[in-house]
Amino acid sequence: MKSLSIQAGTITGNGFQQQQLPWHGLTKSTIKPANNEEPNNWIYVVGKINALFPSLSLEQEFLQASQIAGTPPPANSMASDQVELEQINSQPQQSKWLYNGLSQPQNLYIAREMNWVLENTDNNHLFSLLPTSNQCLLQLISALSPDTGNIILVGQRLADGRVAVSNITATNTPALQQVAQQEQSKSTSFTQVVNELLSLNANNGESNAERAINFTLYNNDKIYTETYGFCYQPNTSGANPSGYQLVNVQVKTQTSGDRLIAKVIFHYQGINTGASQSWYCAVDVTGEYPFITVPWKQYLCH
Template sequence: MEQSEVNESLATKCVSSGEPEQLTMVARRATHSLAPQSCPTCGTVPSTGGAMHTDPSFIYAIGRIEARFPRPGVEKEFAQATGRSDTAGLTDRQAVQKVLAQRQNRYLARQLCWVMSIEGLETYLLTPRDPLDLELLVEALRPTPSPMDLDCVIGIRGPIAPPDICNGLMVPMVIFDQIYSFDRDSLIRAIPRPETIADEAFPPAAAELFDRIMQLADNAGATDEHRALNYCAVRYHAIYANAADAFARNEMLKGVDVIPSRLSGARNIVDVIFSYSHRNTDVTQKFFVRVDVTEEFPFLITKLSPYYDR
């Protein structure tokens, strides 16, 4: 099958499955820029009753963003732009960030592949819904990167990228609406410390919980469970204070689980459960947070409370 036929087939599948119109346009290779469309029914497909419905796949993922050259021509053009800039004394990463940050070189940022890796695995290709949000991608390229650097991406997942989009890399494309770039230590320092917990005890406790959430298997931020977990990790500081309290009581973090809430109905709601067991008595205490993950942006329903098994 010719490549054009493959791409057209992918675009047809994208429409039939209700994927956003922007991603359909990429699959057809009409453009590499996914600007938002004005169509009021973009991303919808007819139901059997003739009405329109939408079934998007939301992303709330935590990983690292990097830029890549999709084609040799783009790499050569970037080299010429670098030659016109004053990059003496800069590292390669610093030079890349400086060149892309300059307004006259913004056309290069639009040509690059923006890849999000999670736990070292290439997971998504990113593109902004609003072209002005290209700035968020450029800012994610730190001049002095650290292994602790993290990026939180919120958006909508689309089809697998055609091989000609990013030099043969075939991973799901994501139209993002927001990116938070931070490092783990800064996140922990920003968490309010309860007065009952010593200064030296709180950072290790918060780091332990954060790392456990990040290391959960296959956490690509695509399922409701993982989206809820990642939301709590970056937006709800009470779970860290609770972990520090548990460690002070000589308890260990036994597990983090996410289950559908009994309150689910018209809304998609999950319970995020944190289990702590006493190191001497093995008595387990559980606490939970109730999160609504119906829409692209999760939000808190119930604050941290004791959890009792059914």
């Protein structure tokens, strides 16, 4: 398949603790009508959790607590000044030590004072995070585990730029679990399709288009099976016997009453012809938690 990209437009009209947690400590804004121009700042993003020491004193406190708990730090993890502290904070291999120490119940007071951040797969900073409850803080600590990998974070962007965390879940959602089961019975071409589609999650998850595509990737297994079928299981007696390849993914939003609906449109082109066809998944992105309204349907451009 060709490299894919997201286009946004508007048309009128595990070992990981997964808990559905209530919101504590902050007052969330109510859902605005879809045609309200004020941004709601909802976040639905994929990345990795990291914890940084905000000060040398807290790092030293954590070192002492780790030694008492029998979870000593790895080599070169003791800072003597601010420069060394910044170097420690930039080492991704620190996550196992941080997880082992912060997951001790007696060290929860340290976890509360850590700077929690969300990073992309290249370890680049995306957001500073604000845990909104003790349960949420435990989710962040669990996400530090080396066995966790990428996570899905849902929250709200605050005026100071931080993201108030509502919930964290693992990326092995039920839809992705079904895809993984099918990978075992299909060729390596299916795995290639899955990996290329999942690469679309490389975004900040802030806009309605990004939230819609991220939610679709992890909650709709049809996009994987249908894309694979179009390309590698063509109808030899059909209009394009060589099959279709996915060439573009586009997101268009529209209002439906007081709801905001995002259509994630997958455009396919004939491998040996100029024939084309498009299919879409519709996602309601009005509130903080998106949900699918149309799993898979042919899209007619107009």
